Amino acid sequence: xxxxxxxxxxxxxxxxxxxxxxxxxxxxxxxxxxxxxxxxxxxxxxxxxxxxxxxxxxxxxxxxxxxxxxxxxxxxxxxxxxxxxxxxxxxxxxxxxxxxxxxxxxxxxxxxxxxxxxxxxxxxxxxxxxxxxxxxxxxxxxxxxxxxxxxxxxxxxxxxxxxxxxxxxxxxxxxxxxxxxxxxxxxxxxxxxxxxxxxxxxxxxxxxxxxxxxxxxxxxxxxxxxxxxxxxxxxxxxxxxxxxxxxxxxxxxxxxxxxxxxxxxxxxxxxxxxxxxxxxxxxxxxxxxxxxxxxxxxxxxxxxxxxxxxxxxxxxxxxxxxxxxxxxxxxxxxxxxxxxxxxxxxxxxxxxxxxxxxxxxxxxxxxxxxxxxxxxxxxxxxxxxxxxxxxxxxxxxxxxxxxxxxxxxxxxxxxxxxxxxxxxxxxxxxxxxxxxxxxxxxxxxxxxxxxxxxxxxxxxxxxxxxxxxxxxxxxxxxxxxxxxxxxxxxxxxxxxxxxxxxxxxxxxxxxxxxxxxxxxxxxxxxxxxxxxxxxxxxxxxxxxxxxxxxxxxxxxxxxxxxxxxxxxxxxxxxxxxxxxxxxxxxxxxxxxxxxxxxxxxxxxxxxxxxxxxxxxxxxxxxxxxxxxxxxxxxxxxxxxxxxxxxxxxxxxxxxxxxxxxxxxxxxxxxxxxxxxxxxxxxxxxxxxxxxxxxxxxxxxxxxxxxxxxxxxxxxxxxxxxxxxxxxxxxxxxxxxxxxxxxxxxxxxxxxxxxxxxxxxxxxxxxxxxxxxxxxxxxxxxxxxxxxxxxxxxxxxxxxxxxx
Numbered sequence: 001x002x003x004x005x006x007x008x009x010x011x012x013x014x015x016x017x018x019x020x021x022x023x024x025x026x027x028x029x030x031x032x033x034x035x036x037x038x039x040x041x042x043x044x045x046x047x048x049x050x051x052x053x054x055x056x057x058x059x060x061x062x063x064x065x066x067x068x069x070x071x072x073x074x075x076x077x078x079x080x081x082x083x084x085x086x087x088x089x090x091x092x093x094x095x096x097x098x099x100x101x102x103x104x105x106x107x108x109x110x111x112x113x114x115x116x117x118x119x120x121x122x123x124x125x126x127x128x129x130x131x132x133x134x135x136x137x138x139x140x141x142x143x144x145x146x147x148x149x150x151x152x153x154x155x156x157x158x159x160x161x162x163x164x165x166x167x168x169x170x171x172x173x174x175x176x177x178x179x180x181x182x183x184x185x186x187x188x189x190x191x192x193x194x195x196x197x198x199x200x201x202x203x204x205x206x207x208x209x210x211x212x213x214x215x216x217x218x219x220x221x222x223x224x225x226x227x228x229x230x231x232x233x234x235x236x237x238x239x240x241x242x243x244x245x246x247x248x249x250x251x252x253x254x255x256x257x258x259x260x261x262x263x264x265x266x267x268x269x270x271x272x273x274x275x276x277x278x279x280x281x282x283x284x285x286x287x288x289x290x291x292x293x294x295x296x297x298x299x300x301x302x303x304x305x306x307x308x309x310x311x312x313x314x315x316x317x318x319x320x321x322x323x324x325x326x327x328x329x330x331x332x333x334x335x336x337x338x339x340x341x342x343x344x345x346x347x348x349x350x351x352x353x354x355x356x357x358x359x360x361x362x363x364x365x366x367x368x369x370x371x372x373x374x375x376x377x378x379x380x381x382x383x384x385x386x387x388x389x390x391x392x393x394x395x396x397x398x399x400x401x402x403x404x405x406x407x408x409x410x411x412x413x414x415x416x417x418x419x420x421x422x423x424x425x426x427x428x429x430x431x432x433x434x435x436x437x438x439x440x441x442x443x444x445x446x447x448x449x450x451x452x453x454x455x456x457x458x459x460x461x462x463x464x465x466x467x468x469x470x471x472x473x474x475x476x477x478x479x480x481x482x483x484x485x486x487x488x489x490x491x492x493x494x495x496x497x498x499x500x501x502x503x504x505x506x507x508x509x510x511x512x513x514x515x516x517x518x519x520x521x522x523x524x525x526x527x528x529x530x531x532x533x534x535x536x537x538x539x540x541x542x543x544x545x546x547x548x549x550x551x552x553x554x555x556x557x558x559x560x561x562x563x564x565x566x567x568x569x570x571x572x573x574x575x576x577x578x579x580x581x582x583x584x585x586x587x588x589x590x591x592x593x594x595x596x597x598x599x600x601x602x603x604x605x606x607x608x609x610x611x612x613x614x615x616x617x618x619x620x621x622x623x624x625x626x627x628x629x630x631x632x633x634x635x636x637x638x639x640x641x642x643x644x645x646x647x648x649x650x651x652x653x654x655x656x657x658x659x660x661x662x663x664x665x666x667x668x669x670x671x672x673x674x675x676x677x678x679x680x681x682x683x684x685x686x687x688x689x690x691x692x693x694x695x696x697x698x699x700x701x702x703x704x705x706x707x708x709x710x711x712x713x714x715x716x717x718x719x720x721x722x723x724x725x726x727x728x729x730x731x732x733x734x735x736x737x738x739x740x741x742x743x744x745x746x747x748x749x750x751x752x753x754x755x756x757x758x759x760x761x762x763x764x765x766x767x768x769x770x771x772x773x774x775x776x777x778x779x780x781x782x783x784x785x786x787x788x789x790x791x792x793x794x795x796x797x798x799x800x801x802x803x
Contacts, residue, residue, distance in 0.1 A: 004317075004321070007317060007318050007321050008321055008325065010318070011318060011321045011322040011325050012325060014322065015322065015325060015326070018294070021290060021294055022326065022329075024290060025287045025290050025291070025326045025330070025380075026326050026329045026330035026333065027330065027333070028283045028286050028287050028290075028330065028687065028690075029283060029287060029326060029327050029329075029330025029331060029334065029373075029376060029377075029380075030330040030331070030333040030334040030337060031279070031283055031334070031683055031687070032279050032280035032281075032282070032283030032284070032334070032376065033280065033283075033327070033330060033331040033334035033335070033369065033372050033373055033376060034333070034334030034335065034336075034337040034338045034341065035276045035279055035280070035334075035338075035341075035680065035683065036276050036277065036279075036280050036334075036368075036369075036372050037334060037335055037338035037361070037365060037368070037369045037372070038337075038338040038341040038342055038345060039269075039272055039273050039276045039676075040273065040276075040365060040368050040369075041338070041342060041359050041360065041361060041362075041365040042269065042342075042345065042353075042356070042359050043269050043270070043273050044364055044365060044368070045355050045356070045358045045359040045360075046262055046265065046269060046353060046354060046355050046356070046359075047262055047266060047269060047270075049355075049358070049364075050258070051257060051258055051261070052186060052187075053125055053126050053127060054126035054127075055126065056126075056257065056258065057256065057258070058218050058219045058220075058221070058223070059124070059125065059126070059216060059217070059218055059219075059256070059257040060216065060217050060218075060219060060225055060228060060254050060255065060256055060257060061214070061215070061216055061254070061255055061256075061257055061260040062075065062093070062215040062216070062217055062228070062232065062252065062253075062254050063075070063215075063252070063253045063254075064079070064211065064236070064250050064251065064252060064253075065250060065251040065252065065253050066249075066250065067248070067249025067250060068249065070251070072253055073211050073250070074211045074212050074213050074214060074215075075095070075211055075213050075214075075215045076207060076208050076209065076210050076211050076212070076213065077095065077199075077210075077213060078207070078208045079208065079211075079239065080093065080095050080118075080213065080215060082235065082239060083232060083235045083236075087231065088220070088231065089219060089220060089223045089224075089227045089228045089231045090217045090218060090219055090220065090223070090228060090231075091218050091219070091220050092120055092123055092124040092217060092218045093120075093124070093215065093216075093217045094117065094118045094120045094121040094123070094124040094125075094215070094216055094217070095117070095118045095121075095199060095213040095214065095215050096115045096116065096117040096118065096121055096190060096199070096213070096214050096215075096216070097115060097116045097117075097199065097212060097213055097214060098113070098114075098115050098190055098191050098193070098214075099113075099114050099115050099116045099197070100112065100113060100114065100459070100654065101114050101172045101173055101195060101197070102172065102173050102174070102459065102461065102650070102651065102652055103158075103170065103171065103172060103652075104171050104174065104650035104652075109649075109650050109651065109652040110652050110654075111457075111459075111652045111654035111655075112154065112194045112195060113191055113192055113193055113194055114193045114194055114195040114196060114197065115190055115191075115193045115196050115197075116196075116197055116198065116199045117135075117196050117197075117198070117199055118140060118198075118199050119134075119135045119136070119137055119139070119140045119198065119199075121134075121196070121216075122134045122149075124216055124217065124218045125189065125216070125218075126218070127183065127184065127187055129149060129181035129182055129183055129184075130152065130182055130183060130184040130185075131163060131166060131181060131182040132149070132166045132179070132180050132181035132182055133180055133181050134149065134180075134181055135147065135149070135180075135198050139198045139200070140198045140199060140200050141200060142200050145178070146172075146175055146176065146177045146178065146197075147177060147178045147179075147180045147197070147198065148170060148172065148177040148178070148179055148180070148195050148196065148197050149179075149180060149181040149182070149183060149195065149196045149197075150170075150179055150181070150182050150183070150194070150195050151182075151183050151187065151188055151193065151194040151195060152182060152183055152184060152185040152186070152187070153185075153188075153194065154194040154195060155182045158170075165179055166179060166180070166181075166182070167179065167180075170195075172195075172197070173461045174461035174650060175461070177197070183196075190214070199213075208243060208246045209246050216257065217254075225254040225255060225256060226254075228254045229252050229253065229254040232252040232254070233251065233252045236250060236251065236252050261354045261355075262354055265353050265354070265669070267752075267754075267756050267757065268669065268672075268673040268756075268757060271430070271673070271677070271750065271754075271757070272673065272676050272677060272680070275427055275430065275677055275680045275681075276680055278423045278426065278427055278680075278684065279427070279680050279683055279684050279687070280372065280376060281419075281423055282420050282423050282424060282684050282687045282688060282691075283376070283687055284376050284379045284380045284383070285380075285383070285416045285417075285419055285420045285423075285691065286416075286420065286687050286690060286691045286694075287323065287326065287327075287376075287380040288379070288380045288381075288383035288384055288416055289413055289416050289417070289691055289694060289695060290694065291319065291322070291323060291380060291381065291383075291384050292383075292384040292412060292413055292416075293413070293694065293695075293698045319381055319384065320377070320378060320381035320382060321381075322381065323377045323378070323380045323381030324373075324374065324377030324378065324381065325377075326377065326380070327373045327374070327376045327377030327380065328373055328377065330373075331369060331370075331372070331373035331376075334369075335361065335366070335369050338361065338369075339361055342359055342360065342361075345359070346359070348672060348675065349668075349672055350665065350668030350669040350671075350672050353669075383412075383416065384412065413695050413698075414695070414730075414731050414734075416691065416695075417688075417691050417692055417695050417731045417735065418731055418734045418735040418738060419735070419738075420687065420688040420691045420692075420735070421688050421691075421692070421731070421732060421734075421735020421736060421738075421739060421776065421780065422735045422736075422738040422739035422742055423684065423688075423739070423742075424681070424684040424685050424687070424688035424735075424739070424776060425735070425736060425739030425740065425742070425743055425772060425773070425776055426739055426742050426743045426746055427677070427680060427681040427684045427685075428681045428684070428685060428772045428775065428776060429739075429743040429746075429747065429768065429769055429772050430677055430681070430743075430746075430747075430754075431674070431677045431678045431680070431681035432681075432768040432769075432771060432772045433747075433754065433758060433761055433763065433765060433768050434670075434673060434674040434677055434678070434757060434758070435674055435678060436761050436765065436767075436768050437670070437674075437757070437758040437759045437760070437761040438667070438670055438671065438674045438759070440759055440760050440761060441603055441604055441667060441670065441759045441760075442603075442667075444603040444604075446498070446499070446598060446599060446603060446663065447498070447538060447539075447596040447597050447598040447599070447607070448498060448536040448537055448538050448596075448598050448659075449536065449537040450499075450536075450658070450659030450660050450662070450663050451659075451660060452628055452629050452630070452631075452633060453535070453536065453626055453627065453628050453629070453633065453658060453659035453660075454626070454627045454629055454633035454634065454636065454637075454640075454656070454657075454658055454659075455497060455624055455625060455626045455627070455655075455656075455657060455658070455659060455662070456624070456625055456640075456653045456654065456655060456656040456657070457622065457623075457624050457625070457653070457654045457655045458475075458478070458622065458623055458624075458625060458644065458651060458653065458654075459621060459622030459623075459651075459654075460474065460621040460622065461650075468552070468619035469552065469619075471619040471620065471621050472552055472615065472616045472619050474647075474648075475493055475529065475615065475623055476529070476616075477647065478643075478644065478647055479491050479492075479493060479529060479531070479625075481643050481646070481647065482625065482627060482640065482643055482644075485636065485639050485640060485643055486639070487629050487630050487631060487635075487636050487639070488627050488628070488629055488636065489627075489628045489629060489630060490531060490534055490535040490627070490628040491531055491535060491625070491626070491627050491628075492528065492529055492530075492531040492532030492533070492534065492535035492536065492625075492626050493528065493529040493532060493615065493623040493624065493625050493626070494526050494527065494528040494529070494532050494623065494624050494626070495526050495527040495528070495615075495620045495622075495623060495624070496526055496600075496624065497624050497626065497659075497662070498536070498598035498599060498600060499598075499599065499600070499601075499602060499659070499662045499663055499665075499666045500600065500624075500662065501600065501601045501602070501666070502600065503524070503600070503601075504524065504525060504526075505522045505523060505524050505525065505608075506522060506523070506525045506581060506582045506583045507521060507522045507582040508521055508522070508523060508579055508580060508581045508582055508611070509521070509579065509580040509582075510568060510579050511577070511578055511579060511588075521568075523564060523608065523609040523610055523611055524600060524608050524609065524610040524611075525581065525583055525610070525611055525612075525613065526610065526611075526612050526613070527612070527613050527614070527615045527618040527619075527620045527623075528546065528612050528613075528614070528615060529546070529614070529615045529616075529623075530545060530546045530547055530548060530550075530614075531545075532546075532612075532626065533545055533595055535626045535627065535628050536598075536626060536628075536659070537628075538595050538596050538598060539595065539596045540593055540594070540595050540596075541562060541594045541595060541596060542573060542574075542575050542593060542594040543559070543575040543591070543592050543593030543594055544592055544593050545559075545593060546559065546592075546593075546612075546614045550592075550614040550616060550617065551614075551616045551617075552616045552617060552619075554617075555590065556584075556585070556587050556588070556589040556590070556617060557589055557590050557591075557592045557614065557617075558579075558581060558589040558590070558591055558592070558611050558612065558613055559591070559592060559593040559594070559595055559611065559612040560574060560591055560593075560594055560595075560609075560610070560611045560612070561594070561595055561596065561597050561598070561607065561609065561610045561611070561612075562594060562595070562596055562597050562607075563597050563607045563608060563609045563610065564609035564610060564611060565594050567609050568609065574591045574594060575591055575592065575593065575594065576590065576591065577590075577591050578590050578591065579591070581611060581613065583613065583618060584613050584617055584618035585617075589613075595612070597610075599666075601666070602666030602667060603663075603666065603667065604667070604670070604759045626659070627640070633658050634656075634658065637653070637656055640653065641653055670757065670759070673757055685775075685776065685779065688735075688776075688780075689779050689780065689782075689783045690783075692728055692731065692732065692780055692783040692784060693783040693784075693786065693787065695728075695731070696724070696727070696728045696783065696784050696786075696787040696788070697787045700724060700787045700788070700790060700791040707720055707724075707791050707792075708795075710723075717792040717793070718792070720788075720791060720792045721785075721788045721789060721791065721792040722788075724784075724787065724788035724791045724792075725781075725784045725785060725788040727784075728780070728781075728783065728784025728787075728788070729780075729781070729784060732776075732777060732780035732781070732784070735780075736773055736776065736777060739776075740769070740773065743769065744764065747763040747764055748763070748764075750763070751763045
């Protein structure tokens, strides 16, 4: 240990005497280790860390699957009640539905995310309230009382952590609710919920065909998702025998809660983690090249020490310690940079990455960083020793003029450059595919004009639920008032908007059809007010828009989108024809118009068949308002709030945003992955080109006497330049060939993961690979040309004097 400590002091003094080399190597390490630390902290928090519940691996999500397509569907309350008796693979099965609650009373009205849950929800999650109690069996029954459980954050924020609030009230949706419990700090399932109420608050869940509930279960110890699915499938088949029109063809799917939360982001995060690992390998190769070049300059010193009795292991230990010191100093800088980068990642990340608020430099991440630092230092220090062979001490001591690396060193340096180039090409190929995919996605027509459109959500209190005439009149009056606000050009309302990802489908029957069990048709349905299509500038392709004449009690009408017309009317003009939606009275309706398609989940999702009903004939108690404005849409928010509160003082305007922002959010995850991988590819490209440049510079320095002799014997500057460049181009071509093969193999192996990230782009896109090769080759040529140009300008006499 004393000898190692002495070697550390010697290595530190030697690095201080070579500040240029030390700074370059440390910063190279900082790039690779900092990027790895930042990405690993995200992967650890999102993918690796267990969920913060007792025995989280036992919690599962349960779905029904639709006939033919196999798409997952939510579950109706009667189905859940029929499943529960006799279950052996599950110790509990609970239902919940994400909900929003309007909070009024003292202070500004606001809307909070919450959930309506069954009585055993907290038991299945394995979490009990920190204060108070959970729900009692009778409270889930209709008329069982209005009670609520608060999150720890809401309790602290709105009630200042007052324990005496238990038994007090909070006004939700215009009604007083008794606070019976406070959940522990950090619990916010589902969807960052801040309060929970009994499921009985919504009576829509009482029908077997109302598949609107999410279901979670807790497996018995030793249980598996496959065993749960098999048991529930038996129960489902028994229901199909009893109710063929509702259950025939439906199946059951069971997945872990962890998989449900992170499955959508796993491919992108693992791809990025793999990319950042390649960046670290390139950084190690770069530092190894710098160490190797420096070792060549120290050959005579090392030969002299060998002659004086130093063992090869002792010298190798000094070189490795020097490399580890560089890695530690660079790693410290990288970890500090990672702390800053995490704030940037949170700001740039899409909102659908779960548990991103838990990302940080905790002990697990710091331990990973320490391993990365030690591993990178050892790799960079040992690589120059591989294949270096035993030096000819006698020859080196006789060579008083200069020391060169010899063929072994040249081959090793060349191999490192080839490896850097190949890894950089793999990263550039992946980034190029994502950039090309995102470019194609950005060119997809949305079927509407989002510029200058503001949108927000409004909802009537539950007391107005079922009062259709009141809802129609309220929103019609509010639409007229909002249209009169200065700066507003057009106003419309809809139950759901394009680009929102909101899914709400209903069955329907075409003329002459008879419903068949398990073979019903369905399409997305929306309730809209007159002016909705004009506000979003969705084109009316045939027929007309809704008007005030399409009122409650009038002739039943409907508008369909072009996808509906193509699929079900096969090119015929559908205007004037009829079909029967499974909503709003289940009556035959005349098609009065056909409008353009708009995507519901984003530009990367093909528009689905959709039909629109006039809100006056399909009264919804909550609507999404869209306003086309002049100037900045967000500047009108205060005026719009005053207008709404002049009609309903306790009604909050929630989820206020612009359609431009909704469009941006719909591609946020793809943009996030593309930006990060592109940044990593740019770092890899810079490191690879720096590696080529440094190797060529050292080659030029070593061959300066040879260049002088050639020029003294009549060689022209162009010939010398071509001679030097040929060496760099051979390395570049070797790296490109190996990189192309590696990229082709990697893209084939990652094809399934890339399929979720690419849009209308194949993993082996030839144009992208060609452009990547040309870019890397062009930059490599420049990295070789600069040292070659410098070599061609060396005066022959100066070179000969150096010899």
